[in-house]
Structure formats: structure tokens, C-alpha cells
Amino acid sequence: MVFAPWRALPGRVVFWALNLFSAIALIFEGYNQGVMGSVSSSPGFIETVKMGSNGIVTDATKQGGIIAVYYFGAMFGCFFGGRFGDKAGRKLAVIVGSIFALVGGALQAGTVNSSMTIVARVITGIGIGFVNTIVPAWVSELAKAHSRGASFALVFCANYVGITIAYWIGFGLRHNTTALQWRFPLAFQVVPLCILLITVWFLPESPRWLMAQGRRAEAIEILAKIRGDLAADDPALIEEIEQLDAIVASSHHKRYRFVNVTFGRFSGKLHLGRRVALAIGIMLMMEWTGILAITVYAGTIFTQAGFGGTKAAWLSGLVNAIGILGTIASIFTIDRFGRRISLYFGFFIQSVALFLSAGLSRIGQLNPDKAAAYGAASVAMIFVFTFFFAQTVLMIAFFFPTEIWPQEIRAFGNSYAVFGWAIGCGVTTLIIPSMFSSLQWKTLMVFAVFNIVCLPLVYFFFPETKGRTLEEINLLFTAESPFVAANEKEFAERIVQANGNIVEAERRLMREVDGAIPGKDLESREKENIEKDQRAPK
Structure with a gap:
């Protein structure tokens, strides 16, 4: 008999256990982003990796490179993790990723030179590539359509918890x-990883992944459990299962191969290439808002604002704690106002906050007698930025890419988003030390401009996913035009043509994409695929 202790627990307990597990994974991700802020400025670490002397960094490029190489590992780990997670399951992918990260974390803590540090951070990056790809997709697959954003926001609070722990x-x-x-902070990252490796064995697999693999009975059992121990004939459960059944027929189509997805080949009305661009784009937009200047180099910002070393250090910890409050606030707004309005609001407020922070910091430098007052005002704007960033852009950047992909490749599709995240993080952490060194207060103004540039991109290209099921979202990409207005129009037309029946609209779309097989209707093809998967060796 399969080891499945979750069967003995109430459904709500199982659902919250899965979310708690996901939160622990995101604590690790956040901790890893925040930990290098203090480590890279520690005199012992500076001497060990030879990027300065006497506790002073003299090679800003090397400092940025050592931090950025972690994201280089994630660029590869995300694609391996995504493909592995879609083939072998969410649980096994998290296990493999955690092992990579555990080994990398241990090597970082024991590093003796820059070469060992770089190798260790690449290995850790591969692990985080797995975790960042799988966990957000898993959370989305578990949640209901009307509260999917709030569920993700609740779990994602853990990301800022991890960053805050690292700073304190x-x-x-x-x-x-x-x-x-510096060795203890690097070693501490293995704690959440050990918890992950112990607890993952006790949790059920993603029901949507099981359905895509043709393991329908298991999927229904788990789905009924996490929806509150529903009966097999519950109308809500039957409706959700019907939507899942609509995707099984095409689970192994050649359009889902790496090259074809990347360039949108053979996807027809599904427009997978467009989704690649959106997944990567939203992450690049998020990372170039200036958040990494705050997450990793907050101490530098506060020092430039006129604060001493100790005060700048505790302010750095406090500003990231504000991020926790921002993520909590998003629980109440992300599903109420939607993804698009939240992004508009976030990018606008962030640009204003950065312009003001940079300007106030400069005025303080020009007026030494009032430097304390202007410095405090400048720091206040950084707090405002962090709160609204966590409430809006951060949440949606990690969440939106998990919504827009067909179930058959949800984890693999999300790997493109993690790839964009890795590029954005890698590039910005590499150049930020040099930016602060040469541009100083103007650095924040550069990022403020990036925020403004993002506003029209959201308006024209990013569709609203609020309140729509993961399967229904396929219908939002059917127009030949990449513009949101055209896709919303075609979405509405397809629903009308199907007499308001979402499942039928999805079935018609898949018939159109896959093409009809003479003498067989879609239900027969679905049944054949399920039987084929059941006969295949596991």
C-alpha cells in the first residue's frame, strides 16, 4: 500500500499543510536573496574571497558577480526543474531541488576561497531554480479560482519572512x-531545506498533475480531500473535474517540447510563445523596479541618506519586515481588484516613491544642517516603496506566470518565469554596486523610470486572470493579436458560441488546436489517452 498518511487527516488540515509546506520553501528562497546583504559586507568574507582588504570592498564587480552567480545556476535549474516536475511530479522535483540547495548551502558555509564560493552558489542556484519553478505552480494548482490570488499571497508572505530573518x-x-x-548565516539556510525534505513525504501530489498524467482516480481522491472531504457526486467537485478532463487528450503533444514552446511552434491558437514572453517579461519588470537595490543593498541606500552603520543595518532589517505587511495586505486586494489594476497602482506608487527618495537624499547632501530630516524622509519613501511593491508587483510577478500555462506543462511553463527572474536578479545584482559607486543617489531615479515604462506594457499585453479557472485561462490567448483587448473580445465570442459553457468552449478550442481524428470524438480520444497512460510502466 502506498504511504499516504494524509488520508487519515481532515481535508482542510491537508490543504493548509500543503500551503504551510509551500511557505517553508519560500522562506528558503527569500532567505537566500537576503543573506548576502550582510555576508558580502563582512570583513572575514571579504578577505576569504579576496574582493577587498581591511573589511572594505575594493572590487565591486567581483562582489556583484559572487552574488549574481547564484542566479546563473537558477537559469539552468528552472528548466530542468520545470521539465522534471511535469514528468515526475511536484513532490519529487521539490526533493531533488532541495538536495541541490542543501549541498550548495553547506559548501557556501564551508567556503575557503572565491572559486569554492562561486561553485557552491551555482549549485544552490540550481536548487532554487527547481523550488521556485515548482512551488508557485503547485500553490496555484491547489487553490480555487475565486481565491487563487489570496491563497498565493498568504503563502508568499513567507518570502519576506525569509528575507527578514536573513537581515536580522x-x-x-x-x-x-x-x-x-558570515559562516552561520550561510549555514542557516539548510534549516528550511531539512524541514522540506522531511515533510514532503507526508503530503499528497498535485491533483492537476495527476490528472494530466492520466491518474484520474488518484487526482479525484486528492481533490475531494483538499476541497473539504467532498462526496464524489458533489456538483462543485464534478464541475472542476470536467474542466480538468478537457485537457487530458493533448497532454503529450509535440508542441510541449522545449524548442517548440520557446518559439511558439505548433501551438496554434494556444500561442505558447506569447506566454513565454509574458512570463519572462513580468519577472524582468519586477526585478528592474529597484527592489534588489533595497533587498541586497539597503544598507548602502541608508548610508547615502546620512545614517551611521548601526542605524543603517537595523533599518535594513526593518524595511524588509515591512514587506511582510505588504504581502499580508495583498491577501485582501489581489482577488478584489485583480492583477492589472494592482500592477498599475504598484508601478505608479513605486516610481513616485523612488523619485522622492532620491531627491530627498540629494537635498540632504546639499544641506548638511538639515541632512537628518531629509535623510529620514528619504528612508520613509523606501518603506513606502517596499510595502506597495510587496502588495502588488512582487505578488503578481511570481503568481501570474503560474496561471497562464496549460496544465500539461504548468511547471515547465513557469520555468520561463524563473528564467526571467534569474536574468533580472543576476543582471541587477551584478551592476548595482557599480551603479551606487558611480551614480549614487541617481541610481534610484534610474529605477523610477523603469517603473513608469512598465505601465503601458501592462495595459497592452497582460490579460486579467482574476476569477477565472486555470483551464479557462487558455481561452485568453486565442486571438492572433497579442493585445489584451483583442483577446478579451475573442474570449467573449468563444463563450457565446459555446452557449456560456466554459467546458464546452475549452473542448472546442482543443479540437481546433489538435485537429479532428476522423471517426472519433474528443471524449473517445481522451479515454484512449487515459487508458494508454494507465498501461504505461510507472
Whole structure:
């Protein structure tokens, strides 16, 4: 008998256990982003990796490179993780990714030179590529359509919890003069990984992934459980299963191969290439808002604003704690106002906050007698930026790409988003030290302009997914035009043609994409695919 202790638990307990597990994974992701802020400025670490002397960084490019190489590993890990997660399951992919990250974290903590640090961070990056690809997709697959955003927001609070933990550990060890000052923060990242590896065995697999693999009975059992121990004949459960059944027939189509997805070949009305562009684009937009300047180099910003080392350090920890409040606030707004309005609001407020922070910091430099007051105002704008970033852009950038992909390749599709995240993080962490060195306060103005540029991109190209089922979202990409207005119009027309029946509209779309097989209707083809998968060796 398969080891499945979740069967003995109430459905709601299983659902929240899955979300708690996902939150722990995101604590690790957030911790890893925040930990290098304090580590890279530790005198012992600076000496060990030879990027400066006497506790002062003299090679800003090397500093940025050591931080950025982590994202280089993630660029590869995301595609391996996505493809592996769609073939072998969400659980096994998380296990493999956690093992990579565990090994990388241990090597980082024991590093003796820059070469070892770089290799260790690449290995950790591969692991986070797996985790970042699988966990957000898994969360989306578990949630209901009307509360999918809120469910993700609740779990994603853990990301800022991880960043905050990293900063406060660094702050607590700032006066330690031994190697513990930087080795302990690097070693601590293995704690959430160990929890993941222990708990993942006790959780059920994603029902949507099981359905795409033809393991229908298991999928229905798990879906009924996490929806609150529903009976097999419950109308809500039957409706959700019908939508899932509509995608099984095409689960192994050649359009889902890497090259074909990347360039949108053979996808027809599904327009997979367009989804690749949106998944990568939303992540690049998010990373170029200036958030990494705050997450990794907050101390530098506060020092330029006129604060001393100790005060700048605890302010860095506090500003990331504000991010937790922002993610909590998004629970109440992301499904109420939708993805598009939230992005408009976020990018606009962020640009204003950065312009003001940069300007106030500069005025403080020009007026030394009032530097404290202007410095405090400048820091206040950074807090405003962080709160609204966490509430809007951050949440949607990680969440939106998990919604827009067909179930057959949801994890693999999300790997393109993680690829965009890795590129955005890698490039910005590499150049930010040099930007602060040469542009100083103007650095924030550069990022403020990026925020403004993002507004028309959202308006024209990013469709609204609020309140729509994951299967229904396929219908939002059927127009030949990439513009939102054209796709919304065709979406409405397809629903009308199907007499308001979403499942029928999806079936018609897949008939159109796959082409009809003479003498066989779609239901017969679905049944054949299910039987074929059941006969295949596991």
C-alpha cells in the first residue's frame, strides 16, 4: 500500500499543510536573496574571497558577480526543474531541488576561497531554480479560482519572512569578529531545506498533475480531500473535474517540447510563445523596479541618506519586515481588484516613491544642517516603496506566470518565469554596486523610470486572470493579436458560441488546436489517452 498518511487527516488540515509546506520553501528562497546583504559586507568574507582588504570592498564587480552567480545556476535549474516536475511530479522535483540547495548551502558555509564560493552558489542556484519553478505552480494548482490570488499571497508572505530573518541574523552578528559572523548565516539556510525534505513525504501530489498524467482516480481522491472531504457526486467537485478532463487528450503533444514552446511552434491558437514572453517579461519588470537595490543593498541606500552603520543595518532589517505587511495586505486586494489594476497602482506608487527618495537624499547632501530630516524622509519613501511593491508587483510577478500555462506543462511553463527572474536578479545584482559607486543617489531615479515604462506594457499585453479557472485561462490567448483587448473580445465570442459553457468552449478550442481524428470524438480520444497512460510502466 502506498504511504499516504494524509488520508487519515481532515481535508482542510491537508490543504493548509500543503500551503504551510509551500511557505517553508519560500522562506528558503527569500532567505537566500537576503543573506548576502550582510555576508558580502563582512570583513572575514571579504578577505576569504579576496574582493577587498581591511573589511572594505575594493572590487565591486567581483562582489556583484559572487552574488549574481547564484542566479546563473537558477537559469539552468528552472528548466530542468520545470521539465522534471511535469514528468515526475511536484513532490519529487521539490526533493531533488532541495538536495541541490542543501549541498550548495553547506559548501557556501564551508567556503575557503572565491572559486569554492562561486561553485557552491551555482549549485544552490540550481536548487532554487527547481523550488521556485515548482512551488508557485503547485500553490496555484491547489487553490480555487475565486481565491487563487489570496491563497498565493498568504503563502508568499513567507518570502519576506525569509528575507527578514536573513537581515536580522546579519544584524545580530554584526559585532562578531570571528568567521561565525558570515559562516552561520550561510549555514542557516539548510534549516528550511531539512524541514522540506522531511515533510514532503507526508503530503499528497498535485491533483492537476495527476490528472494530466492520466491518474484520474488518484487526482479525484486528492481533490475531494483538499476541497473539504467532498462526496464524489458533489456538483462543485464534478464541475472542476470536467474542466480538468478537457485537457487530458493533448497532454503529450509535440508542441510541449522545449524548442517548440520557446518559439511558439505548433501551438496554434494556444500561442505558447506569447506566454513565454509574458512570463519572462513580468519577472524582468519586477526585478528592474529597484527592489534588489533595497533587498541586497539597503544598507548602502541608508548610508547615502546620512545614517551611521548601526542605524543603517537595523533599518535594513526593518524595511524588509515591512514587506511582510505588504504581502499580508495583498491577501485582501489581489482577488478584489485583480492583477492589472494592482500592477498599475504598484508601478505608479513605486516610481513616485523612488523619485522622492532620491531627491530627498540629494537635498540632504546639499544641506548638511538639515541632512537628518531629509535623510529620514528619504528612508520613509523606501518603506513606502517596499510595502506597495510587496502588495502588488512582487505578488503578481511570481503568481501570474503560474496561471497562464496549460496544465500539461504548468511547471515547465513557469520555468520561463524563473528564467526571467534569474536574468533580472543576476543582471541587477551584478551592476548595482557599480551603479551606487558611480551614480549614487541617481541610481534610484534610474529605477523610477523603469517603473513608469512598465505601465503601458501592462495595459497592452497582460490579460486579467482574476476569477477565472486555470483551464479557462487558455481561452485568453486565442486571438492572433497579442493585445489584451483583442483577446478579451475573442474570449467573449468563444463563450457565446459555446452557449456560456466554459467546458464546452475549452473542448472546442482543443479540437481546433489538435485537429479532428476522423471517426472519433474528443471524449473517445481522451479515454484512449487515459487508458494508454494507465498501461504505461510507472
